[in-house]
Amino acid sequence: MAFNLIRKLMLSSVFCFTATAVSAETFVFTAIPDEDETKLVERFRGVADYLSEQLDVDVRYVPVKSYAAAISAFRNNQVQLAWFGGLSGVQARRLVSGSEAIAQGVEDEAFQTYFIANTNTKIEPADKLSDLKSQLKGKTFTFGSKGSTSGRLMPEFYVRDTFDAKPEDVFSRVGFSGNHTRTLRLVEAGTYDVGALNFKVWDKELGDGNVDTDAVQIIWKTPTYPDYQWTIRGDVNKRFGDGFKQRVTEALLNLNDPELLESFPRSGFIPASNDDYEPIRKTAEEIGILD
């Protein structure tokens, strides 16, 4: 009986798995989960519809739970296109030879991280991080995700640069909130004194009236650096036909639906190349995130 059961089980699972293989020619993309999931799903379903219309293939967006999961899915060829941050893009392109950064947001050429503080800390905004040295020491601090560029890599770089010490040695408690929206909420609520987040997320939340400015304020802005970009696998032409990569690139660059752009929020997309992200790679190597 047991054997019978195994046989049936194996048969049915084989059936189940082959059923999935049929839909393999769908063009699948993902994005790093840097914001609240509802927003991401809404935004990228819009992108999927747009791309599907432009490219004339089925396009599917798959939400993931971590930056690493987005990179792994890209590397494993389960997704062929991804909206990465600076660091995750560098990591992904190192792992997949032939993959290319094809488009970035207009704002991504000169991206920034904002350091924000709960107003109860009485920390006043400053032009230089070194001016805040004594006030920041011993406070609690949260990054965004462990793999984030604006939420972890750049703020950690500037903290190390300014204090000449690891964040753990500067702050009394160091956390990883998970994403930028959560960093904002946690600092606003006072769970952490200070946090670092993506400036676009801050601006958008502020514009939408979702920030209690009596409870939280910007205390320092980093110098600019390159960030988010669309990265595509090198082997898509083989799978989806000649010139497919070019068509995807054009579709992204031509994306001008104001509502969709607003959801990113970016004013438009411009061409990008792998070399644009050299500064990110160097920074990541410097603080030991990349080997």
Add this chain to the structure above:
Amino acid sequence: MFSSPTVRTSFIFLAIALVGLLFADIAITASNPWQDLGNFFLGIITPNFFSSEGLMTALLRTVAFAFVGVALGSIAGFLLALVYRSLPVRIFCAFIRAIHELFWALIFLQFFGFHPLTGVLAIAIPYAGIFAKVYSEILEEVDPEPGRVLPPGTGNITAFLYARIPDCWVKIRTYTAYRLECGLRSSAILGFVGLPTLGFYLEASFSQGLYSDAGAMLILFYVLIATMPLWVKPKLLPVYVLGAPFFLGEGLPIVWGNVQRFFTEDIVPAPLRNGEGLAGLTPWLNDLMINQAVPGIWNTIVLTQIALVASGILSLLAFPLISNHFGGPLRRNAGHVVLVIARSTPEYILAYILLQLWGPSMLPAVVALALHNGGIIGHLIGRQTNSLNLRADAPTGFDRYSWELVPRVYRSFLAFLFYRWEIIMRETAILGILGIYTLGFYVDSAIQNIRFDRAMVLILITALLNIGVDTIGRYIRRKLALQTMPTC
């Protein structure tokens, strides 16, 4: 009093936990934790069942993954149980069950990706290790008499099926059904790493503060578990098991080249991969041990010991809730509900909720582990007191509790607690993924940085730590002559 070895052991563990508290990071860092907690309970009593289109699908997937995972695990476990006498098999089983489902899922995610196989194997593999152990114990206890009276020349398989299985079939069935409940919990939390089960939506709702949505999901999950006796019927089981694979969802297709790459490149330590040879391996390993493994091990042990004692205290306080020796039926029923909720909520979800509300420290983890494990043990010993008959003139109230009941159930209480020691440690390690600095934190960090070589070494260390604690736990139970049945 201290002459009794059980009491002495209890106080030693209490002392260790108190010392641990000195080193532990226990704090509420949120500025308005009680308001958040209030909002959360408000969400629970105003559940929104229509929040997400995916909710029903998620529930279905949670059940499907549990059925397929537990079915495969029990079949594999049964086969392993037949050869469990062999030492390599025992070590193998101890090893695969020492690695938590979530760690297995994180490993499989790296090469199977979001394919149903990832979730199924993440449940089936550790469960196979547990099933093998428990099934073999059950088979060993079978009365040998029927086997001896079989006519000479009876084949091995026939003898096994006719003389051994009938005697323990009920036990095997009960345990497997019990394990299915554990499987549902495991399946639900797999969503936290991205599989399409309940945890996926629970995480999304919680992190956005949508407590009514999260409340609805939790309530549905409790209902699912509480009604198991109604819908898990022996006759329906084959239907469920055969049907479940069709409801796992599509996921994304597996690319087999990834599997090979994972084993031949990704998990090879970086210095070896880059051709630096053994000379490069020592500094690599040193760095890993000093900066990640040692702090991880330390925090894991400290948190485990505190949570173990807290679970014990809580279960001693909780068992009167369902004991026949106290209160009326109304209070007992309410007690049952409280304990069902405490033990049906996976520690991981409890810890996640409390971390959101109280901010990061070891406190949410301790409370979560204590609530869940205290709920389980409290339920078991509470039930046990119901089979005790006290004298008609036995004292009542607190005297009855402290002089009649606690001494009578104390040994089995300790047995359950030490049995769960290893389970608590396995959970403690995994809670690191949520941001508490136990081993799971460093495993997750390594994975986030795409350094699977480091992640694998840390997972290996976690497994060895679990095996070590399991061995000490068994030694203590043997030394104190404590016997117990398995729990999960």
